[in-house]
Amino acid sequence: MSYALLFSGQGTQHPAMLPWLADDAVVRGMCAQLGIDDWRGALADPEWAERNSNAQLLLTSLALAAWGQLAPLVPPPAAVAGYSVGELAAFSAAGVIDSGAAAVLAPQRAEAMDRCAAHAPGGLLAVSGLPEQHLDRLRIEAGLELAIRNGNASVVLGGPIAALEEAERTAMAAGAQCTRLRVNVASHTPWMREAAKSFFQTLAQVPFRAPRVVLFSNTGDRMRDANSARTALAAQIAQTVRWDECMENIMARQVRCVLEVGPGQALARMWNQRYSTVPARACDDFRSAAAIAAWLNSHADR
Numbered sequence: 474m475s476y477a478l479l480f481s482g483q484g485t486q487h488p489a490m491l492p493w494l495a496d497d498a499v500v501r502g503m504c505a506q507l508g509i510d511d512w513r514g515a516l517a518d519p520e521w522a523e524r525n526s527n528a529q530l531l532l533t534s535l536a537l538a539a540w541g542q543l544a545p546l547v548p549p550p551a552a553v554a555g556y557s558v559g560e561l562a563a564f565s566a567a568g569v570i571d572s573g574a575a576a577v578l579a580p581q582r583a584e585a586m587d588r589c590a591a592h593a594p595g596g597l598l599a600v601s602g603l604p605e606q607h608l609d610r611l612r613i614e615a616g617l618e619l620a621i622r623n624g625n626a627s628v629v630l631g632g633p634i635a636a637l638e639e640a641e642r643t644a645m646a647a648g649a650q651c652t653r654l655r656v657n658v659a660s661h662t663p664w665m666r667e668a669a670k671s672f673f674q675t676l677a678q679v680p681f682r683a684p685r686v687v688l689f690s691n692t693g694d695r696m697r698d699a700n701s702a703r704t705a706l707a708a709q710i711a712q713t714v715r716w717d718e719c720m721e722n723i724m725a726r727q728v729r730c731v732l733e734v735g736p737g738q739a740l741a742r743m744w745n746q747r748y749s750t751v752p753a754r755a756c757d758d759f760r761s762a763a764a765i766a767a768w769l770n771s772h773a774d775r
Contacts, residue, residue: 480559481735595659693718
């Protein structure tokens with residue numbers, strides 16, 4: 474069996490996500506950390522759901538819970554990667570850090586980023602449908618940074634709110650598709666340098682291990698040892714996420730199918746647009762862990 478696991482990033486969380494997820498110890502621990510009784514009810518409040526400290530802990534914990542409930546039903550994946558904050562769950566699934574450590578690190582990561590944002594408020598803007606050179610010119614003229622590269626004509630720009638608004642107006646006038654992400658910091662840009670430094674100091678106190686499965690970081694590089702994994706997990710906060718390279722490297726592993734763990738279908742949709750011969754589905758598509766396992770078994774053995 475050969476399949477890849479992709480862990481979703483921030484911004485697509487919703488009250489109906491992961492409809493099959495059981496209320497286990499991980500979920501209950503998350504609710505206790507967040508001071509809530511009903512996480513689905515909490516997500517119905519957009520202001521609460523978009524708060525960095527809430528979102529990063531919730532997404533990490535729910536991804537860990539989902540994988541924990543699914544893992545006994547399937548063989549280990551052939552490759553693992555996480556999108557932005559999804560790296561915390563991905564590194565845990567690959568055996569680099571404990572699941573408990575990942576849940577503790579998520580709010581610490583958010584806190585470091587929020588401290589940066591207090592001095593330099595910002596956000597993220599997804600832009601697609603323009604030639605690569607046009608996107609580069611748009612970014613430079615608006616004074617923004619490349620936060621995420623999903624493909625030649627699909628990027629996420631990060632920076633100050635006023636600059637994002639200017640870029641959005643210009644891009645839409647040129648025929649681009651634009652979406653403001655539900656994130657209130659300029660993630661994966663130089664505006665987050667101090668957050669990356671602070672988070673690295675936090676990670677220095679956490680035991681890391683070499684991955685037990687193939688693991689790709691947001692730089693697109695394969696993680697082979699504990700030290701490189703620790704460095705990459707902190708550095709990505711202030712560096713461009715090279716998701717297109719992650720997908721290319723996973724495809725090179727000759728996987729038969731791909732499963733997105735987390736809310737929504739954004740990563741599965743990107744994969745299917747790029748690699749139509751290797752199907753991708755999201756956990757949000759299913760009503761039970763057994764149904765997910767059945768789909769993986771039916772495709773990954775082909």
